[in-house]
Amino acid sequence: MGVEKLTEIRWHARGGQGAVTAAKLLAETALSQGQYFQAFPEYGPERMGAPILAFTRISNGPIHIRSSITNPEIVVVLDSTLLSAVDVTEGLDTDGVLIINTDEEPAAIRKAMKLKGRKVYTVDATKIAKETIGRAIPNTPMMGALVRVTGIMPIENVTEYLRKSFGKKFSEEIIEGNVKAVERAYAEVKAE
Helix, strand or coil, rough: CCCCCCCEEEEEECCCHHHHHHHHHHHHHHCCCCCCEEEEEEEEECCCCCCEEEEEECCCCCCCCCCCCCCEEEEEEHHHHHCCCCCCCCCCCCCEEEEEECCCHHHHHHHHCCCCCEEEEEEEEEHHHHHHHHCCHHHHHHHHHHHHHHHCCHHHHHHHHHHHHCCCCCCCHHHHHHHHHHHHHHHHCCCC
16 A cells, blocks of 8 residues: 555635635545545634635545644635735745735745745736636636646646536536636746
């Protein structure tokens, strides 16, 4: 039996940006590939625009941890205004990955946050969402960026699962808009 690999992801967003949905979609995509997962939110005041956290654990073996993620390998920030409101890098190791929804370059984010170490990536997920979905909901584009940056799973698995999962709830136009959003963010994410 091989070594079990556990990946822990923390999502920072504001209520209404779809972080909880993205955390679950990523986890369910992993499940569709035969992996184990956990996905759960942590809410403060439950109102639109309030800071929220969501978590995803993905493993090739059973997961026995039952707590919030305090030392993620990957942090995904859906709203760059949170960078000055909360410490999004808390518990993120110096070799961890930080993916931020912003139109700024990764080097500018590193300088503004005075970051040492860590891998910084940016993508304008809000712009991509507006252009592909018609709404400023950055969750699915951020999934595309995360998959590109981490290689955690093939993008085709994400888009296929999106079509399957969204097919029950949304019109073809919305489904294909979300697929395009994932694919564009995958292509457009910037590294330092």
